Amino acid sequence: MTTLAEPKTPNMPNSVLWAYKISETATPVTEDLNELAQTDQPQGFRWVHIQADSPDSMSCLQSLGLKEEIVEALCTSETRPKALLFGDGMLIYLRGINRNPDADPEDMVSLRIWLTKDELISARRKDRKLLSLMDVKTEIDRGVVPDTPADLMLDIITKIADRISETVDLLDEELTEFEAQEQSTKHDRLKLSNIRRQAAAIRRYLAPQRDALDAIYRFNKSLTQAQMFELRDQTDRMTRYVEDLDLAKERAMVLQDELRNRIAEQQGMRMYVLSLVTAIFLPLSFLTGIFGMNVGGLPGTEEPKAFTYLTVSMLLLAIVLLLAMVWKKWF
The missing domain is CATH 3.30.460.20 (CorA soluble domain-like)
Incomplete structure (x- = not known):
């Protein structure tokens, strides 16, 4: 100036x-x-x-x-x-x-x-x-x-x-x-x-x-x-x-x-999404944890199609959980 x-x-x-x-x-x-x-x-x-x-x-x-x-x-x-x-x-x-x-x-x-x-x-x-x-x-x-x-x-x-x-x-x-x-x-x-x-x-x-x-x-x-x-x-x-x-x-x-x-709302939304994802994958992780144990007596160890049955069951479980959340209006 x-x-x-x-x-x-x-x-x-x-x-x-x-x-x-x-x-x-x-x-x-x-x-x-x-x-x-x-x-x-x-x-x-x-x-x-x-x-x-x-x-x-x-x-x-x-x-x-x-x-x-x-x-x-x-x-x-x-x-x-x-x-x-x-x-x-x-x-x-x-x-x-x-x-x-x-x-x-x-x-x-x-x-x-x-x-x-x-x-x-x-x-x-x-x-x-x-x-x-x-x-x-x-x-x-x-x-x-x-x-x-x-x-x-x-x-x-x-x-x-x-x-x-x-x-x-x-x-x-x-x-x-x-x-x-x-x-x-x-x-x-x-x-x-x-x-x-x-x-x-x-x-x-x-x-x-x-x-x-x-x-x-x-x-x-x-x-x-x-x-x-x-x-x-x-x-x-x-x-x-x-x-x-x-x-x-x-x-x-x-x-x-x-x-x-606004920042708190954005952070809360992110945490909410993470909570929903965790709610869906928690039972799936439970199943994979059980069937992943290397011990005798687990069902399906001798069945060739056991992995397919387990995968389909987990997928159906995830869909059911997702539909339940939508019905509860969690989304």
Whole structure:
């Protein structure tokens, strides 16, 4: 999969992946960090995206004027989706589908966001590119510029939801294919277990992410009516995806039960056939065992046609047993 390169400039700290000054247009920052730290713009806002685990990430964030607790929150190693108010801003943790090469979709990428009325600062870990964020950046480069940091946040949430939608739809299509199959192989059963594991792993983060979006809706009083409507729509989408993943888990469990029942039924049928064959040949084996004994006094030892009589008798006995099983509806 081809991804866009993250621009770097010689005068920027290594932790800064990209930075924009956004007003009516988006201007990439190509100068030093001091220019980026300026906040006395008459209009517009700034968007800074950093690598949170870079050695100079904390000093970079401090130079942007962030408080110590915000800097530590953006650089923390472990996160779960949530939204918290800090003074005049909001700290938001989100998770997006991992679409990096050779990555599992359920290994979701963490995105940290600091949102105020005049800036949005986002952070991610090394080698954990979030393609949903790259989609937003591509739109900005093409001239689709958000009006406020809240609009930029909603664009990011929407792109994250779009990627989640693709993954949930893919799981649904795979389950539909399994439901249409009449026979399954060992590989299919392993794949079904993998689908169930993916659905459970993705849902683990989507449920708290739905609550995080709901917290933004309830606590962020600076949102406009249109922004609140869009945020509520995205929250409803997350709720629907959580429900779809719950349904996918249940469908996978039902399919696994059906596969186990089908395998058990096949094994039971084979054992049943073997039991019927054994029931037919058991008396025949008894007769061959008796007449095969090398002892004196056996009947027919002096009779030339004794073997023919015994063979015909065994054949008739087998036919009688077979007819009796058919009459008993054992077949």
